[in-house]
Amino acid sequence: MIQQVPVSTRVMNLATFLTQAARRDPEGIALVMGDRRWNWAEFDARTDALAHALQHRFGLQQGDRVMCQSQNCPEMMQAMFAVWRAGGVWVPANFRQTPEEVVYLTQSSGARILLCNAAFPDHAAACRADCPELAAILSFDSAEFGPSVQEVTASAMGQRPQVAAVDRDDPCWFFFTSGTTGRPKASVLTHGQMGFVVTNHLADLMPGLTPQDASLVVAPLSHGAGVHQLTQVARGVKTILMPTERFDVATVWDLVRDWRVSTMFTVPTILKRLVEDPATATADTSSLRYVIYAGAPMYRVDQQNALNTLGKVLVQYFGLGECTGNITVLPAYLHQAEDGPEARIGTCGYARTGIEIQIQDDQGRELPPGQTGEICCIGPAVFAGYYQNPEANAKAFRNGWFRTGDLGHMDEAGFLFITGRESDMFISGGSNIYPREIEEKILTHPAINEVAVLGMPDPVWGEVGWAICVTSAPVEAGELAAFLDGKLSRYKMPKRFVFWEALPKSAYGKITKKMIRAELGARGLIDEEARA
Known part of the structure; x- marks a missing residue:
């Protein structure tokens, strides 16, 4: 029998990354914003x-x-x-x-x-x-x-x-x-x-960073970009902030040129804007090593355009806030602009170092390659649970596995393909949008009896919200949008309002998003791509 020896659970305070960087290179540039x-x-x-x-x-x-x-x-x-x-x-x-x-x-x-x-x-x-x-x-x-x-x-x-x-x-x-x-x-x-996450990001996403590198921040530091910048501090990489809140592509490329920026964390919608802007045609992007994108699927044509414009510098990862982005990685060498047997089209990559992924059925049993089920994972990047929310924790974990709520399948080689979401959540411009919250706000309008909000494909934002409304009195889309102004963040505002006499319901009287999508298609309001 092995004797149990008490061991310390003490770890490094994350702020020590900054202390260490300052000791190694006290006079080196750490942060830049405009003239500061x-x-x-x-x-x-x-x-x-x-x-x-x-x-x-x-x-x-x-x-x-x-x-x-x-x-x-x-x-x-x-x-x-x-x-x-x-x-x-x-x-x-x-x-x-x-x-x-x-x-x-x-x-x-x-x-x-x-x-x-x-x-x-x-x-x-x-x-x-x-x-x-x-x-x-x-x-x-x-x-x-x-x-x-x-x-x-x-x-x-x-x-x-x-x-x-x-x-x-x-x-x-x-x-x-x-x-x-x-x-x-x-x-x-x-x-x-987070100590593991930093190590994992550096190993799987951006190997070989040194103080000679520079990182440009084009997304809010409150979420994934903040985690990304923590990894830059760990390696003494200088961080360049946009000079104003306004996102301007020409300014991005000026900063990339002036500071020899080598890493960026972004989302597909921002990457698409960078690639398609006229300023990109004359931009000096030769310093870029890793352009990391996450937060939403990327259309294949957009991926190809980015590869043809920026070169083989794209790195994709899939992850949730609960896993701090650490579920899969598709590194730069596996990004192919040309379709063919070597191009892994549609995958978000393979399991991150130290992470195990399973596709599970409703009972938590592992499914074989090719079969669709819920994407679940275990590993040191998985969070400690939701704060003071035992009900949510009970739903999020099963037999030690974290349940992402996303549906997908893996191939024989262990590459993951996301095929849907268990919830109704959709992603617009890299931000998670949750219909229930929007529906509750819309229902506070006195003329709205029923409403269903769905995420619909959009060439610019990836997905946008459509609100299907049943009214008790005449109301126009503009009036409803004005009513919601100030009650919802702008990125949550539905792009389109559709008015019906009734919403389709199941045999149990429930409003189902699947039936609404089918009805939208039957009425000719969306094409086959939107119904997918």
């Missing part, structure tokens, strides 16, 4: 100062959650590392969400501190009014609703925080995602899990 430059020593010192202030001025205790509502800026990355260094949990919101939505995230996470960009005073005011647990609100840049991170940092420069000792399973990031209910759920990511 931070070297690694300055980045680390600012992080120390803010972490000290969070602990001693604002009373942050280990395990406290810190909500962040901001578009990309250097202070957002500083705050992320400062929160970890102080022992807190990073809780970033999608900056496009409404004040009402951010209030819910703040309440459900139990956040004690809110970091809010000065551009969002309404969000700060709503949280101050409706979130009594908040002990402090800080602003990025000068704002009336709270002291600025810049002022707080300056007042504490030279101060060193007590760096939090963390265990493998200590939470570090609440990554908000949703299910069929449409209400966001906080996926609990841990220090140990």
Whole structure:
């Protein structure tokens, strides 16, 4: 019998990646945004100062959650590392969400501190009014609703925080995602899990990075791009932020040329815009090594155009927030522009290092190659569960396997093909859209009796929402869109409103999306591609 020896579960605090980068290359450029430059020593010192202030001025205790509502800026990355260094949990919101939505995230996470960009005073005011647990609100840049991170940092420069000792399973990031209910759920990511994720990203997505590389951020740091930038810090790679919130392709290529950008994380819709913009014809893209895309399927013709334009630099991965993107990878060498036996068309790749994938039936039994079932996975990248949501956890795990809710099959070689979704969720421009939430908002209009929101194929955004409505009084699409303005984030707004006398229902009286799609086709409103 093997004697059980107690072992430590202590792991490195994620903020140590920044400490190590600053030690190796203190004068090297770490962060760039417009005319602003931070070297690694300055980045680390600012992080120390803010972490000290969070602990001693604002009373942050280990395990406290810190909500962040901001578009990309250097202070957002500083705050992320400062929160970890102080022992807190990073809780970033999608900056496009409404004040009402951010209030819910703040309440459900139990956040004690809110970091809010000065551009969002309404969000700060709503949280101050409706979130009594908040002990402090800080602003990025000068704002009336709270002291600025810049002022707080300056007042504490030279101060060193007590760096939090963390265990493998200590939470570090609440990554908000949703299910069929449409209400966001906080996926609990841990220090140990994220240490594995960083190693895995560097091994499977971007091998061989050095401080000579540079990474351009073209997506919100609140989600996948933030994870991507954490890996860049781990290797001392400089991060280039877009100078303004506006996405401009010519500016992207100017930055790629000027900073010899080698890595980018993006989504198919952004990649499509980059490839098709007239500015790309004369762009210098020779420095690119890894253009990583995820978040949604990519049409084959768009993939081919990107390969023909940028070369063999595309890297695809499939993953959910609950797995921090770590389920599959299709590396650059397996991306083929030409159709043929060597081109693995339609696959999102094979299992990431350290991850196992199974296709399972409804009872959790593994299905053979070629058969469609639910995509399930296990491995160190899988999250610790949803925060204070035992019902969701019970549905998400079965026999130790995480159930993604996506349907697919694997071939004999272990390449995964996604064929559908168990839920009604759809992806528009890389963002997950959950129909139930939109339907509930539409149903608050007095003239709407019934509604069903479906994701429909779109050549620009991948998918967009269509709202099929049954009314009790005359209402026009424009009026309904105006009614929803301010109640929904713009990226959740349905692109099309269709009005019917009744919605088709099953024998049990349920409204089924499958029957609605069939009816849309029968009425000639969608083509075969949209029905697929």
